[in-house]
Amino acid sequence: MSDTFVVLGLDAADYDLVKKWDCENLLLSNHNGIDTFAHSLDVPATYEVWPTIATGVFPDQHGVTLPSSWEKKNRGFRFLEEIGTRLPKLLKSPAIKIKHSVEGHETKTSLDHMFNNGDVYNWPGLTSCPDWEQEGEWFSAVKNKSMSEQNFRRNHLANAGKGIGWLSGMSQAGTPVVGAHVHILDHMGHLYGKRPEKLESIYNEVDELVGWLHDQVDRLLIVSDHGMQTTATDDPQPGVHSFRSMVSTTEKGGLPEDMTAIREWVESRVKNNGEENMTEIDAPMQHLEDLGYL
16 A cells, blocks of 8 residues: 545535444544535535635635525525535536636636645546536436436445545555545435435445445545435434534544645645656557557
């Protein structure tokens, strides 16, 4: 294994639920709740919190916010069961395209972030998010009953495994710091907020995936942007985001206390491997052209 610092962004991992259901792999040797925030909505918004985690600044500074038209439409509207589909659709809407700014609303921040010396996958506000967008389409399909819950669950587990496997592979490559955002618990929390036995099953499956990742890497940080209200936690609005975000790590010592503190905490622990060498290809160029590689 390597010194790679691995960051698993586990969307909507609710600290109270993780403890209630004894998810031992999510509860690493050092864990706690962590303060999150609401900006455009009455509850934390995935689209806005993840860039804050990576950059260390709030949405007004990193520039990735919900468009004012969407914000006004939803302000005060607490029952956000459809947020799981609306945000991914926002990224693909004709008015707002990834890598572009419309009316001052960025879909990607231009600021430096904690993965500048490493790599990052499917992270809202930093990268394109094909997995998250695809999952939004699945959420619409299961809501409209054109996809079964069984396939919805299966597809999400496959995407979660893809993100977690990506982290393992990048760690084996010796990348100084890597991060991936995995969205499964958010959509499942919206779907199963009133069916805790089904949600608990998903938490256990994700816990097993994270246990596998823990076996592959030496240094791991798990962080969530928010939690999820459920009947299991006697919340008033099941299926709506909660403020019970969490942080969990293999590292010793103090933990970051809020979303703006995570970047500095991570960067203080990353070991920079120096400049990377350019790659030389040993195979004959003509052979590679014949194969269609070039």
